[in-house]
Amino acid sequence: MTDAPRPKIVSGAKPESGHYEEFLAHAAHFLYRAYQECGELAEFDLYGQKHILIASPDAQEAVYRAPDAVLSASAPYQYMVPVFGEGIQYGAPLEIERQQVKIFSNALRPAKMKGYAQVIAQEVEEFIADWGDEGEKDFHDTYKDLVLRTSTHCLMGGDFRRRLTDEFGALFHDLEESISPEAVIDAHSEEEAFKRRDRARAKLQTLLMKAVEERRAGARPEIPDMLETFLEARYADGTPLADELIPGMIVWIMFGGFHTSSNTAAWASVELARHPEYQKEVIAEVDRIYRKGEDLSLASLREMPVLEGFVSETLRLHPPLCTLMRQVMQPFAYKGYDFPIGTNIVISPYVSHRIPEVFPDPERFDPHRPEPDHVFALIPFGGGKRKCVGNSFAFLQVKSILTALLSRYELSLVDPPETYREVMPSLILRPSAPCKLRYTRREKA
Template sequence: MSREVRRVVGTLHATGAFFDAAVCLLRRVGVEHRSHSVATLRSAQLLPRLAKAVPELVGGWPLIGHLPDFLRDPVSMLSRGWREKGELFRFRLGPREFVLFTGPEAHDFYFRAPEDQLNAKAVYQFTVPIFGRGVAYDASPELMDEQLGFLFPALREAAMIRFARIMSEETRWFADALGEEGEVDLPVAMNELTVRIASRCLIGQEVRDQVDAGFAEAYHDLQKGINTLGFFLPRLPTTAHRSRDRARRRVADLFSRIMSERRRSGACPDDFMQALMHARYKDGRALSDDEITGILLTVLFAGQHTSAVLATWTGLELVRAPSYLARVRDEMQDVYREEGAVTLASLKRQVALEHAVRECERLHPPLIMLIRKVLKPVRYGDHIVPAGTLAMVSPAVSHRLPHVFADPERFSPERFDPPACEDKQHQYALIGFGGGKHVCMGKHFAYLQLKAIWTVLLDRFDLYLDTVFPAPNYGSWVTGPETPCRLRYRRRSQASLVQ
């Protein structure tokens, strides 16, 4: 196999899997549904001898398999597999065998399968240099669950009230700095804004104060540690890996200094860092500073970049749907005509805007595939999924199934309105934030953030997209639009509604 093919295969795993690794850490501690369907229980059993092999997608090449089609357009290739083979099919990318589970019933099996059958830890060892030793995928599943469980109190209602204020405030400062009119590269702008919001809400004010003084640069170097060799040989001393390791030490030093100062001064702000500083394991042991750093990086990686991408798609879709944008603005008039301030309560009332965000989650899920390793043969329906296979679900494919979503290629936030409520017809219809026991604990934070951002920006500016609507950039580790993606803005003549 050529070096280029090996590079592309590795890039596929590293880019497609890394944020699944971070996000599924948060999903592990989501709601555990007690009821299991008979079909699901039957699927999870070890296989009878006469079960069928998983059907294979036609068109693979010797050695490289379906890699050329996947590189051209992975979602089109996977969608073709569903049309030709149904909810379960296999394909090869280079030397690796994959099986895609598609549709609500297949998702039911995938999300509920125990760790000794579909295992994430076996796939995501390359995250250890970033998250650190003793946390996340360097910890036992029980310890991982315990660590992430410490974060639940920091997402309670009182914290969300404070987060809504911070999100609005950061976006107002961002909008004020834009001036009267101009042009922004929207993905870059949303990344910058969400780093500010996430660092302040999820980690602490002290980290937010360092965003422009070194933290953002270190965070970027950590992101660059996601690469081909890093997937297979995460400890190989390449230039990118040395930069990654230096950045990890810089972040650890910054967080340790902040924690030391808090202990010295007795300060106890209401944030994730402080929640972890107060936390104790079941055996009574406190978390070390490095464990706290690793968990905070997990949270930041899981939430920030995916939110930035989804915020970008939301703005783009609203700009090219003027009639629905008018509905969103009418709703803003109703909500803020008297209240003025953006609050948790006001954001909850903005149903039309939330449905636009959820429709962008459906059409443009930041993670187009989630991956687990099959540790021992399992049965789904009449088919064997053999050990060693990489099992996948693809939100990008499943969210466009015509028997689940009407006219699935069309941007139509109204599909979430009663009586249609298309996402409610099955528990696993919409899986942008996972499903079942894997529902992301930060889902409501993400919705709140995106609604706060676009409430302020739509209140302040009229927006224009002068180029064709951008295609997805499947070469990126989280699927945003092709860049540059420039949006023109002009400050609105009407007085601002929101403060």
């Protein structure tokens, strides 16, 4: 026998459903328990589907470096196909999907970011202009509203954004609700949430197709937006991206960035309010950069190490996506252990960010924590060739929001600190409701 690590099996499986009920109740908490009980490799079962949680920087590196033909992202994420549509992302062949991601990267190039920074700054300033001297708000809902405005404006232009109604946000809400553990098992079952998802997706197709047709008829955005990139996009062989697929691209990019960014801004605000001493440090940096007359769009593009460190620690403790999956398609081994073909490998940033050998005293929020040496230890945006393409855009949004807010207000908790809990009504981690914070106009320095 070799010393190869073999996965231990997580306790508590039920005869038919395995660990499904516990996974359904709170996927991140279940995975953390699995790691605490079993260590680096933990095997669990969801209705007969074998899953192995891997939790160590080395194991994460091995998975992220494996080719798609060996570890597929598409196979375990098929539940996303009804959300984005056939022909998009995991509903498209691998070589097309990779080119679609490249089109996204073009839409998020640094040259375009300057325009987005202007749009975001304008939206944020307008949004908080009438907040008065003090008040209380649910910061989760507030940021959802704000990020919907900033994202749609950058994506679809000012005209679309000005016509934005509550319906658009509600349709995305219906899509988000369908990303659940139920979907991992069968995304086409008779569940009411899946029927709502399909209705919402059909409605979005009509709504967004109208915007595409307006552009084709000659309408132009004030500042180059992401839709422009999609309308001009060509695959490597010169074929244009079909117009009917553009709504799917928009839904995909919105989906990738909407709840993830708004949840991050909400958690960052909760942590600012929980830690007045760190809030002072961030405010001092904001004042140094922003209040010397610099405009918000430029300020938010600048390096802000204190604020960035704060957001990074927020993403360590509260990574919005915490069940990343790959399916074993061809023999794959790690430290001598052969993963059976068909197994789903799970990487959880929530778990890997709590490994005490890498992040000592992991539950403590510490924005001064040194960056880990291992490149695959801190992975809120994933890693390898499938790492998030929107991370700079996400940072731009969150930095703009917090810079504008902290230049005017201080944040404090309304409820006891421990009542701001992490919940998972879908597969996305978010703060519990209500996520109420108080904002108070700062004394002029």
